[in-house]
Amino acid sequence: MPPFVVETSFVEAGGSVIGLPGAFLRLARPKQWTKNGFVLAGVVFSGEALQASSVATALLAFVAFCILSGAVYSANDVLDVAEDRKHPTKRSRPVASGEISVRVAVLYAVLLAAGGLTLAFFIGLGTGLAGLAYLILQAVYAPVLKHIAILDVMSISTGFVLRALAGVAAVGEFISPWLVVCTGLLTLFLGFSKRRYELYVLGEGAEAYRKNLKDYSVEMLDQMMNIMLAATIIAYTMYTFFAYEHSYMMASIPFVIYGVFRYMLLVHRDGGGDPDTLLLSDRPLQITLSLWIAVVATVIYLF
Secondary structure: OOOOOOOOOOEEEOOEEEOOHHHHHHHOOHHHHHHHHHHHHHHHHOOOOOOHHHHHHHHHHHHHHHHHHHHHHHHHHHHOHHHHOOOOOHHHOOOOOOOOOHHHHHHHHHHHHHHHHHHHHHHOHHHHHHHHHHHHHHHHHOOOHHHOOOHHHHHHHHHHHHHHHHHHHHHOOOOOHHHHHHHHHHHHHHHHHHHHHHHHHHHHHHHHHOHHHHHOOHHHHHHHHHHHHHHHHHHHHHHHHHOOOOOHHHHHHHHHHHHHHHHHHHHHHHHOOOHHHHHHHOHHHHHHHHHHHHHHHHHHHHO
16 A cells, blocks of 8 residues: 555554544534534623634633543443444444454543643633533433433533523623523424434334333424424514514524524434434525524614
């Protein structure tokens, strides 16, 4: 093999498997970093998005949580390696496939966690504490909460709320508590939709992959999603009504309603789609999100 070509599987070195740089990037799951966009809600909804210093701080907080979430994903791949090897798609992950060894993945996770926390505390005490709370939550989630139905999804939702609070702490400005409520309800909806997708993809082998899936059913998850869908729309409507002196923000409500209904349609279409990638692949959702952002920005910064 030419010296410039590295095998796409793995390279043995010193008794451990050293993956390609691309494998380490995949181990940190950059496609999932869109979730950390919740960190940026603070700078947008506080009205600080036109202040260069506030934007820079918010972006640093976003980067910090991308690093922290990368550490969590790496650690989870180590803990879930046996289960991932039974999964039709997750078996190709770097650790499950043997592309990166368990030992190297653990070291990688520790380095990412240390780097992410250092950056978070550099930004500010509040952001650092939110980052630390996020890591502690994940440390409890992986071995315990992940295997308890309902609490597993509530834990995921809490992680998103911590992201939003970290962004608020980074800019040091007040935002409406209703926005935090919306974040929690929306992410509960997304979490239950993900469990539904897993049931659909894994079928009868669902319990072998994730034990708590035996406590769920598609019908029950559909009901939970419907409840969270209604609660999210109501909470967002209340936010637009109470958080501003004028009623202009209510113009953004139709985009929220269409967005969540479109998401629900995609989840049910042909048995569902992976909730983690729907936003990245569906053009109507992308257009709706862009229009919602435009309306929100117009109301906050021009009125």
